[in-house]
Amino acid sequence: MGTLAQQLVNGVVIGAVYGLIALGYTMVYGIVRLINFAQGGLYAAGAFIGLEVVEILQAHRVESPALLILAALAGAMIATGALAFLVERVAYRPLRRAPILSALVSSLAVLFLIENVIQLLTGAQPQTYPSLLGLQPWTLGPITLAPSGLLIVLVALGLMGAMQWFVQRTRTGRAMRAIAVNQEVAGLMGVDVRRVVALTFVMGGALGAAAGVLVGLNYGTITFNMGELAGLEGFTAAVLGGIGNVPGALVGGLVLGLLQSLITIVLPNQWNEAVVFAVLIAVLAFRPRGILGERVAERA
Amino acid sequence: MxxxxxxxxxxxxxxxxxxxxxxxxxxxxxxxxxxxxxxxxxxxxxxxxxxxxxxxxxxxxxxxxxxxxxxxxxxxxxxxxxxxxxxxxxxxxxxxxxxxxxxxxxxxxxxxxxxxxxxxxxxxxxxxxxxxxxxxxxxxxxxxxxxxxxxxxxxxxxTDNEQGLVEAEFARNVLHAKTAVVLDDEEVYGEGVSQFFANDFKKLGGKILSHQGINPNLTDYTSLLTQVKAMHPDILQFGGFDPAAGLLVKQGRSLGLKSTFISDDGVIGPAFTQAGGRSAVGSFLSSAPSPQDxxxxxxxxxxxxxxxxxxxxxxxxxxxxxxxxxxxxxxxxxxxxxxxxxxxxxxxxxxxxxxxxxDFNSIGNNTTPEYVIYRVQSNYSNKIYWNPNAH
Structure with a gap:
């Protein structure tokens, strides 16, 4: 029973990471209907920028872990948001009237571009995050949980709540939902489509960066190509939960994470990914629009 | 031209x-x-x-x-x-x-x-x-x-079979380990060493509780390690390269896994201790003696x-x-x-x-190379711990 409880904890932590990455996909897809594969690259960029912030501050004798973590998160989210803004201007805006496939390929190109730039700047060797939350995990009976694991879950829940509130309750959020329904009409009604779409990309980038920093803090090792596999898992989580649906991203992430954890109890690890993706196919066969279904706009 | x-x-x-x-x-x-x-x-x-x-x-x-x-x-x-x-x-x-x-x-x-x-x-x-x-x-x-x-x-x-054999002999004859869980990164090299370790460990009277593959590009192995911990093996043997090995020991130790970690010369570089930190200390790595030794x-x-x-x-x-x-x-x-x-x-x-x-034998292998077991010291250097050839 101890093992089962521990697996549930493991599944929730890894699921929260997937959920955070999935949120970025879902925001962009929900508004502009583009699967932004650059999301994995933005996630990796965020992890490396966060590490840079921590190293610069530590060089200036900032030692408070809370301050370092906050600064890493804030710095990475702002800088990666800016990077996402740039990406939108260079790689998507010129393709706004082109077939959606062009933008899709463009987003893949951006993923590899970001990866290679990181590799050129930092080398191919894995980089190490300092353990800011202490090495000692908490233990409760048979269950252990790293403080950074709890932080991931809390931040994922918090950001999901914030996104949901923003999209549903603010003026800009309403503009986003309007664009999701019909860009042309939203523009005619006075919505500044370019500005709102750019903001959507910035938010997606910032969400990816938050996930990157938290993964660095929790697992300690980051690599220039970390965004490829994580991006794919995050994308899967988004589709599983219902892409374009904000709470769906977290639900999809948690389902995927728990599924991966629980499968290891009954099957050798090498079967893990095969079974997970078989389940994904099964879910989509019965619920093509994901577990929670609808897109951002349809909730209004 | x-x-x-x-x-x-x-x-x-x-x-x-x-x-x-x-x-x-x-x-x-x-x-x-x-x-x-x-x-x-x-x-x-x-x-x-x-x-x-x-x-x-x-x-x-x-x-x-x-x-x-x-x-x-x-x-x-x-x-x-x-x-x-x-x-x-x-x-x-x-x-x-x-x-x-x-x-x-x-x-x-x-x-x-x-x-x-x-x-x-x-x-x-x-x-x-x-x-x-x-x-x-x-x-x-x-x-x-x-x-x-x-x-x-x-x-x-x-060759990997020599390396797997040295690890198995060390685990059985020096550490007197009875049980082992074997993980490999599903690549030709890692899977090879792990397979030879498992075969020789069994031949020497040990018991392999489980042999599973991992994806070396993942960052989270906690689910798999939770299962490993529940089996209480004396040895966790891993065949593969250093970044994944570092994550495995780090996450394993933080889950409370007590097994001795044994791996190979794909792990002997500094990336292992960088990723594994304190958890890497005390790990045993099989390798040919490095030039410095x-x-x-x-x-x-x-x-x-x-x-x-x-x-x-x-x-x-x-x-x-x-x-x-x-x-x-x-x-x-x-x-x-x-x-x-x-x-x-x-x-x-x-x-x-x-x-x-x-000395090349009839198939072109060198008949004389020797493998030893290194231990990761608390200053993150590797030191020869056991040399099966020194008598």
Whole structure:
């Protein structure tokens, strides 16, 4: 029973990471209907920028872990948001009237571009995050949980709540939902489509960066190509939960994470990914629009 | 010019062209082309991961080969022929790496040292075999490489079955471990070492509780390790490379896993302790003695440090020896034709290299390399803990 409880904890932590990455996909897809594969690259960029912030501050004798973590998160989210803004201007805006496939390929190109730039700047060797939350995990009976694991879950829940509130309750959020329904009409009604779409990309980038920093803090090792596999898992989580649906991203992430954890109890690890993706196919066969279904706009 | 004509003639050159052009920029470009007056140079192809995640090994290997070449050329070359290195970057990627074998054929090399990764060396050896070019491997330890019946393939380093056996003997006879869980990264090298460890551990009376594969590109192994912990094995053996090994010990220890961690020479680099931190301390790693720990390699290490201001990595000594073995074969053969070099290599016996003796057996394996067990010390250095050959 101890093992089962521990697996549930493991599944929730890894699921929260997937959920955070999935949120970025879902925001962009929900508004502009583009699967932004650059999301994995933005996630990796965020992890490396966060590490840079921590190293610069530590060089200036900032030692408070809370301050370092906050600064890493804030710095990475702002800088990666800016990077996402740039990406939108260079790689998507010129393709706004082109077939959606062009933008899709463009987003893949951006993923590899970001990866290679990181590799050129930092080398191919894995980089190490300092353990800011202490090495000692908490233990409760048979269950252990790293403080950074709890932080991931809390931040994922918090950001999901914030996104949901923003999209549903603010003026800009309403503009986003309007664009999701019909860009042309939203523009005619006075919505500044370019500005709102750019903001959507910035938010997606910032969400990816938050996930990157938290993964660095929790697992300690980051690599220039970390965004490829994580991006794919995050994308899967988004589709599983219902892409374009904000709470769906977290639900999809948690389902995927728990599924991966629980499968290891009954099957050798090498079967893990095969079974997970078989389940994904099964879910989509019965619920093509994901577990929670609808897109951002349809909730209004 | 001559190389250019050959490139055009070869049907494969077009396919290889882009990869090799990219791979060679900066590497071959920096290489001074040594031409002795009169005698044609001996062209030695050298293929290793010079960029990418395993570049730290490849660059060190390349440095070692360059040292050996410089010392041969300083003495007037071999039988009057200067030695010229043609370097190729495999990026540790099978597709890119195998293209390197075609590139070497198109360049008309006399012999090849490479290709570091077993999953590249094995297919590449078939291409070189068809072209009749000798190949000396200095780092690929998968047994299959020399078991294909190719007369042109030789190996100065040891093999995974020897390495797996040393780990199993250590676990059973020194640690008196009864049970083990085995994980491997599902690559030719890691899976090989783990499979041999598992077989020998069972033969020596131990029990394998589970043998599973992992994806080395993941960051979260907590679910798998939770299952491992529930089995309470004495030993957790891992076959693979260092970043994944570091994550495994770190996450395992934080879950309360107490098993002794045993791994291989793919883990002996600094990335293991960087990723694993304190959790890596006390791990046991099987490896051939590193050059720094070999009396015979002292002059080599000193020269390497003087030249490059860095320590040579695990396979650098073998690469140094690989070049010198080829040079010896050319001397024995009084010829630089690939066929003559192959015949002479097969006769190499009691050759004194920096890593020890080289004696090729009938399939081209070196019969003398020895494996030892290193322990990761609390200052993150590796220290020889057990030497099965020292009696």
């Amino acid at each position: 001559q190389a250019g004509t050959r490139m055009r003639r070869s049907a494969l050159a077009g396919v290889v062209g882009i990869a090799s052009a990219v791979a060679l920029v900066g590497w071959n470009g920096a290489q001074a082309h040594v031409h002795a007056a009169g005698a044609t140079p001996v062209k030695i192809g050298f293929a290793n991961p010079l960029t990418g995640s395993e570049a730290s090994y490849g660059v060190s290997d390349y440095n070692a080969v360059k040292l050996a070449v410089n010392s041969v050329n300083a003495k007037g070359g071999v039988d009057g022929h200067k030695v010229q290195i043609i370097a190729y970057d495999t990026k540790a990627d099978p597709a890119t790496g195998i293209a390197g074998a075609h590139y070497f054929v198109s360049q008309g090399v006399n012999a090849v040292i490479g290709f570091f990764n077993s999953d590249i060396s094995i297919p590449a050896s078939a291409i070189l075999h068809a072209a009749g070019i000798p190949m000396v491997s200095a780092a690929s330890t998968n047994p299959k490489l020399t078991e294909q019946g190719f007369h042109n393939v030789f190996r100065v380093c040891g 070999l009396a015979s390699a002292r002059p080599f290490v000193a020269e390497y440090v003087r030249t490059y201001h860095a320590q040579p990595t695990e396979f650098a000594g073998y690469n140094y020896d690989a070049l010198n073995v080829i040079v010896q074969a050319i001397r024995d053969a009084h010829s630089i034709t690939p066929a003559a070099i192959i015949r002479a290599l097969a006769g190499i016996h009691t050759f004194k290299g920096v890593t020890g003796r080289v």
